[in-house]
Amino acid sequence: MSRMREQGWIRSLVTVEAPAVRLVCFPHSGGSASAFADWATALPPEVELVAVQYPGRGDRFVEQLVDDVAEMASHAVAELLRLPTCDDVLFGHSLGALVAYESALLLRDMGEQPRMLCASACLPPGHMKNREVHAAPDDEFWATLYALGGIDPGIAENEELRELLLPTLRSDLRAHATYRPCSGTKPLSCPVSCYHGVGDPMVDEALLGEWADVTSGEFRLRVRPGGHFHVGTDIAGLVSDILGRETA
DSSP states (O other), X not given: OOOOOOSSSEEEEEOOSSOSEEEEEEOXXXXXXGGGGGGGGGSOTTEEEEEEOOTTSGGGTTSOOOOOHHHXXXXXXXXXXXXXXXXXXXXXXXXXXXXXXXXXXXXXXXXXXXXXXXXXXXXXXXXXXXXTGGGSOHHHHHHHHHHHTOSOGGGGGOHHHHHHHHHHHHHHHHHHHHOOOOTTOOOBOSOEEEEEETTOTTOOXXXXXXXXXXXXXXXXXXXXXXXXXXXXXXXXXXXXHHTTOOOO
């Protein structure tokens, strides 16, 4: 069964009675919970799917933006803890990887460490290419985003739509740029998986091994086709890998 909750930070995309696993997805800059709607058909029947809805998009479009990763995580975790107890797998894409990481730390500190953390299309905590992009002039800003492949070129022809999206995108990218992990943070102990899209201009693959430093548990790096937005390529294969199942 699929449905969308109409308030708060968590949206239920697939609900399951007594799920074995809950897959919790954190969107990229400018992204919404609906970015993961297509994942629903790739799930085995015992897995529930939820996604985080940041303010300033979708059904939260009129709400005040949040440009702080730790604050985003605290709101998401507060709602996750109100859901029925379940093994959580956290998957974050780009900005969402940092929010997922901070959420994993909070959950760990509350005695609810997730089953696994998955970081996609994101340099390890403390690293970022082009930290000033959120403050770039409009033309340069949009050119950078178009180069990533996640913005519909048609937006360039719609000045009104661009103006509506601009504050949210700048806010999210500012959150990413200003994020710094707290010094002395104790590593997680859960497994961490890192997903990288070949040719992603925002990520230096040589640095991705540093994601291993955030955990004392198992670390693995997966390289996939599709660039920065590889999450739209072979969704079934990606979901299968996240959940540790063989692709049929």
